[in-house]
Amino acid sequence: MLRVIRSVITCVGLLQMFMLVPAYGQTSGETSVRDEISQLAEADFDGIADVITSLAATGDPTVAPVLHALRAGDIYWRKSDQLVVRAEKIPKRMLRLLDPLTGAVIDEVKKRKVSKVKVNNTLRRTIDTALGNLTLRSPDRIVRLDAAAQLFKNRDPDTLPILDAALAAETDDDVAAAMREARAAILLQDAETSPSDARTAIEMMIERGDSDARNVLAGYAPKNAALSLAAEEGIATIDRSLRLWSYAQNVWQGLSLGSVLLLAAIGLAITFGVMGVINMAHGELVMIGAYTTFVVQEFIRTSAPYLFDMSLFIAAPLAFLTAGLVGICIERGVVRFLYGRPLETLLATWGVSLILQQAVRSIFGPNNREVGNPSFMSGAFELGGLTITWNRLWIILFALAVFVFLLFVMRRTMLGLQMRAVTQNRAMAANMGIRTGWVDAMTFGLGAGIAGLAGVALSQIDNVSPNLGQSYIVDSFMVVVFGGAGNLWGALAGAFTLGIANKFLEPFSGAVLAKVLVLIFIILFIQKRPRGLFALKGRAVEA
Amino acid sequence: MSAVKGERAVPAPQAGHAATLNRRRLLNTRGWTFLLVLAAVAVGVPWLNATGALPDYAVSLVGKYLCFALLAIALDLLWGYCGILSLGHAAFFALGGYAMGMHLMREIGDRGVYANPDLPDFMVFLNWQELPWFWSGFDMFWFAALMALFVPGLLAFVFGWFAFRSRVTGVYLSIITQAMTYALMLAFFRNEMGFGGNNGLTDFKDVLGFDLASQETRTGLMVLSAIAVAIGFLICRAVVISKAGKVIVGIRDAESRMRFLGYRVEGYKLFVFVLSAMLAGLAGALYTPQVGIINPGEFSPANSIEVVIWVALGGRGTLVGAAIGAVIVAAAKTVLTGLFPEAWLFVLGGMFVFVTIFMPRGVLGVWDAMVDGMWQTRGMDPRERRLAS
Numbered sequence: 001m002l003r004v005i006r007s008v009i010t011c012v013g014l015l016q017m018f019m020l021v022p023a024y025g026q027t028s029g030e031t032s033v034r035d036e037i038s039q040l041a042e043a044d045f046d047g048i049a050d051v052i053t054s055l056a057a058t059g060d061p062t063v064a065p066v067l068h069a070l071r072a073g074d075i076y077w078r079k080s081d082q083l084v085v086r087a088e089k090i091p092k093r094m095l096r097l098l099d100p101l102t103g104a105v106i107d108e109v110k111k112r113k114v115s116k117v118k119v120n121n122t123l124r125r126t127i128d129t130a131l132g133n134l135t136l137r138s139p140d141r142i143v144r145l146d147a148a149a150q151l152f153k154n155r156d157p158d159t160l161p162i163l164d165a166a167l168a169a170e171t172d173d174d175v176a177a178a179m180r181e182a183r184a185a186i187l188l189q190d191a192e193t194s195p196s197d198a199r200t201a202i203e204m205m206i207e208r209g210d211s212d213a214r215n216v217l218a219g220y221a222p223k224n225a226a227l228s229l230a231a232e233e234g235i236a237t238i239d240r241s242l243r244l245w246s247y248a249q250n251v252w253q254g255l256s257l258g259s260v261l262l263l264a265a266i267g268l269a270i271t272f273g274v275m276g277v278i279n280m281a282h283g284e285l286v287m288i289g290a291y292t293t294f295v296v297q298e299f300i301r302t303s304a305p306y307l308f309d310m311s312l313f314i315a316a317p318l319a320f321l322t323a324g325l326v327g328i329c330i331e332r333g334v335v336r337f338l339y340g341r342p343l344e345t346l347l348a349t350w351g352v353s354l355i356l357q358q359a360v361r362s363i364f365g366p367n368n369r370e371v372g373n374p375s376f377m378s379g380a381f382e383l384g385g386l387t388i389t390w391n392r393l394w395i396i397l398f399a400l401a402v403f404v405f406l407l408f409v410m411r412r413t414m415l416g417l418q419m420r421a422v423t424q425n426r427a428m429a430a431n432m433g434i435r436t437g438w439v440d441a442m443t444f445g446l447g448a449g450i451a452g453l454a455g456v457a458l459s460q461i462d463n464v465s466p467n468l469g470q471s472y473i474v475d476s477f478m479v480v481v482f483g484g485a486g487n488l489w490g491a492l493a494g495a496f497t498l499g500i501a502n503k504f505l506e507p508f509s510g511a512v513l514a515k516v517l518v519l520i521f522i523i524l525f526i527q528k529r530p531r532g533l534f535a536l537k538g539r540a541v542e543a
Numbered sequence: 544m545s546a547v548k549g550e551r552a553v554p555a556p557q558a559g560h561a562a563t564l565n566r567r568r569l570l571n572t573r574g575w576t577f578l579l580v581l582a583a584v585a586v587g588v589p590w591l592n593a594t595g596a597l598p599d600y601a602v603s604l605v606g607k608y609l610c611f612a613l614l615a616i617a618l619d620l621l622w623g624y625c626g627i628l629s630l631g632h633a634a635f636f637a638l639g640g641y642a643m644g645m646h647l648m649r650e651i652g653d654r655g656v657y658a659n660p661d662l663p664d665f666m667v668f669l670n671w672q673e674l675p676w677f678w679s680g681f682d683m684f685w686f687a688a689l690m691a692l693f694v695p696g697l698l699a700f701v702f703g704w705f706a707f708r709s710r711v712t713g714v715y716l717s718i719i720t721q722a723m724t725y726a727l728m729l730a731f732f733r734n735e736m737g738f739g740g741n742n743g744l745t746d747f748k749d750v751l752g753f754d755l756a757s758q759e760t761r762t763g764l765m766v767l768s769a770i771a772v773a774i775g776f777l778i779c780r781a782v783v784i785s786k787a788g789k790v791i792v793g794i795r796d797a798e799s800r801m802r803f804l805g806y807r808v809e810g811y812k813l814f815v816f817v818l819s820a821m822l823a824g825l826a827g828a829l830y831t832p833q834v835g836i837i838n839p840g841e842f843s844p845a846n847s848i849e850v851v852i853w854v855a856l857g858g859r860g861t862l863v864g865a866a867i868g869a870v871i872v873a874a875a876k877t878v879l880t881g882l883f884p885e886a887w888l889f890v891l892g893g894m895f896v897f898v899t900i901f902m903p904r905g906v907l908g909v910w911d912a913m914v915d916g917m918w919q920t921r922g923m924d925p926r927e928r929r930l931a932s
Contacts, residue, residue, distance in 0.1 A: 051619045054912045057609065145686060278714050278717075278718070333897055334900065337900050338899060338900065342713060342714045343628045343713070343714065343717065344899040345899075346628075346630075346714060347848070347851060347855060347895050347898075347899050348895055348896045348899040348900065350848050350850075350892075350895055351891070351893065351894065351896040351899070352893020352895075352896060353890060353891040353892070354888045354889075354891055354892030354895065355888065355889055355893065355896075356892075357888060358885065358887075358888035358889050358892065359889075361885075361888075388655065445918055463888035470845075473720060474721060474725045474844060477718050477721070477722070478722060481715060481718055481719070510733075512729050512730070512732065512733055513730070513733070515726070515729055516726045516729050516730050517731075519723075519725065519726035520726060522719070522722065523702075523705070523719050523722060523723065523726075524705070526709075526711060526715065526719060527706070527708070527709040527711070528709070530709055530711045530715060531569060531715075
């Protein structure tokens with residue numbers, strides 16, 4: 001995040017430089033900036049601090065990149081003529097020297113020909129403050145917002161006059177609000193602030209209501225009893241709202257985990273529920289989906305890079321087909337011979353899973369493969385106190401879409417009708433002319449295809465490796481067992497319940513123990529309801 | 544669920560033979576042969592080692608296989624005779640192994656890296672101040688040996704009591720046993736558990752004063768394992784031929800019928816489950832000193848399923864077959880992972896598929912069919928022959 005901000009600032013600074021420099025020409029302003037910069041050669045820490053202060057005092061936006069470079073330790077001076085330059089590393093232990101203001105290349109020299117202008121942490125703070133002041137007047141509102149936020153964090157009383165001046169000149173409402181908050185935070189640093197100012201400031205902090213605001217209030221120690229009471233109440237209010245937000249965050253993360261579980265388990269619910277087949281190779285079908293995504297992206301990368309953002313839309317149907325085909329092969333080749341022997345099916349499909357795993361390991365290698373996020377799936381946005389990443393949001397939506405698609409297939413299509421008929425009474429369905437063998441193959445293929453789709457989604461948030469499937473298989477079985485086999489709604493309820501339960505337990509017990517607790521809970525739960533939350537009723541159970 | 548129907552589809556080895564109903568002897572020809580082979584191994588392997596025909600490591604390897612064989616026999620009693628497929632049997636094995644490992648850890652005393660007389664190295668490393676309560680008593684061998692049987696037995700009792708009481712059967716039971724071992728694996732990976740975290744327990748020095756690194760101790764442990772296999776086999780055999788054994792087979796073939804006949808099915812199942820878990824624990828306790836390490840990886844669901852394939856390959860419901868299967872698969876694993884590491888999972892996976900589809904009765908089943916065929920060509924009814932034996 002910080003890096004992004006910094007690069008934004010740098011970019012803005014550079015842009016301004018290109019736009020402004022020709023207009024300015026060699027103005028007196030630039031000359032004085034250059035004079036100041038040249039003082040950096042052979043300066044001690046105090047000297048550097050003076051330079052920084054006077055650079056900031058110029059109010060010239062072109063000095064911002066220089067200060068950034070100084071903070072990053074990229075400013076050097078040449079030993080031969082004490083010229084102060086910015087340097088970037090090039091191979092063979094050489095440095096390319098650039099003009100600190102314009103960025104024009106001056107020379108390329110050996111490292112020992114130059115000496116670095118060293119900065120310590122005190123200086124870095126000085127630079128940050130100076131940059132904050134500089135950027136408060138920047139023409140770009142994002143930069144100004146950012147500067148206000150920076151001042152809020154540093155809460156340096158010395159910056160108050162500059163901030164007041166900037167606030168008076170500010171026209172943008174959002175920026176002004178951010179500046180007022182920063183001002184309030186700075187005021188609360190000082191126990192001597194007048195009671196009326198302090199009261200408004202406290203209210204502002206409560207309004208803001210995040211953990212930074214809480215820290216400001218916690219650091220406020222007025223002599224006035226009424227004020228300190230107000231601050232304490234403010235802390236309590238913020239704590240309450242923070243707790244609410246953390247619950248919301250837990251729910252969100254639980255939904256996110258639940259959607260992943262749902263994707264992994266829903267195909268299993270079909271094969272297990274409709275056919276009574278325990279498919280231990282389900283995780284490997286998920287893995288095949290993820291590798292299909294990888295292959296599609298590789299192909300796009302080499303031959304059609306402009307399609308990269310579309311890669312998932314291409315990969316999804318392909319993954320569905322690939323995994324579905326593999327699934328049909330498994331059904332026709334292995335499972336078919338084992339109907340009515342669920343334990344043997346379990347063993348045989350486990351064998352298939354080992355073979356698939358090793359096959360993928362032999363073809364693609366044992367290491368993690370990199371699958372990229374398309375642009376619409378990267379990044380995050382803030383919703384109140386929540387940070388929501390796009391990829392998680394899309395995966396939740398995707399899981400729900402797959403769920404609705406499956407509901408549609410089961411309820412509204414011929415295949416779904418036949419599947420339900422076979423579930424309810426296999427012999428009767430066969431007598432009615434349904435080709436149960438064909439329905440079995442299609443059902444298995446459908447479940448496998450859904451696993452492939454899950455793989456596409458998982459490739460966006462997890463490592464794509466031959467072990468991908470293994471890490472989900474036990475969890476997805478738990479979802480099916482908990483939710484009740486043969487019921488899509490059961491899988492939905494099971495996945496989200498387990499996901500949210502996991503995330504709520506995690507803060508108290510740690511991630512691993514949370515998982516263990518959930519497993520123990522399920523083991524106990526299935527004592528009470530041996531066939532899950534949404535059990536099939538009637539004779540179908542015994543079939 | 545459809546376990547009942549499932550078992551009917553493939554007649555289990557004894558089902559349908561008149562001989563099943565007769566009271567059988569503790570040891571038939573096959574049983575005697577098995578015990579003789581075990582004795583031959585216990586005597587022959589050390590002798591071959593002494594003459595130099597067998598390298599030292601092979602003795603420990605045989606000892607390891609024998610532990611696996613005992614584990615397979617334990618699972619066969621449960622799965623082959625009672626129809627309960629446990630996908631978490633390696634958990635009992637590992638618990639037994641940990642109990643013994645804890646004793647061996649205490650035996651190290653102040654010879655560890657940190658030379659702390661009370662705390663094992665990993666606890667010193669994690670800044671633990673004193674021995675947790677559940678480690679107390681493990682400095683005594685008899686206590687550790689008891690715990691190696693008691694802890695798996697207790698877990699099996701609690702787990703089974705809950706599961707069988709609420710009639711969780713078939714694949715559901717298999718899946719929650721798998722969840723059990725998975726949960727244990729995750730728990731044992733945690734350093735806070737006090738069992739060494741993901742490194743497990745290792746660096747053992749000696750047991751009962753015998754140096755674990757010496758060849759004599761290793762040979763002794765191998766012979767002990769062989770004796771344990773023999774005892775485990777005899778116990779299982781005794782259960783199988785007893786009247787309770789008939790009930791247990793009845794439960795496998797038609798659980799609800801046995802219930803209607805008035806048998807307390809839960810009790811029988813629980814008995815078999817606990818006995819099987821304790822035998823698995825014994826196997827684990829013998830395994831740890833021979834391989835010199837026990838870590839949470841032993842709890843992984845894949846390990847448990849591998850035990851199932853040993854039994855399936857050898858022929859379930861035969862006890863002897865389970866031991867044979869364990870040795871075949873373990874030996875194949877040793878050879879193949881050494882020669883073609885890539886191929887091993889293909890072979891193992893293929894074995895699962897092949898055995899379940901083409902050899903539902905395992906190696907011994909194929910053997911029986913061949914022998915029967917031979918007798919038929921000589922004009923004698925195999926059933927009569929079997930009755931005669």
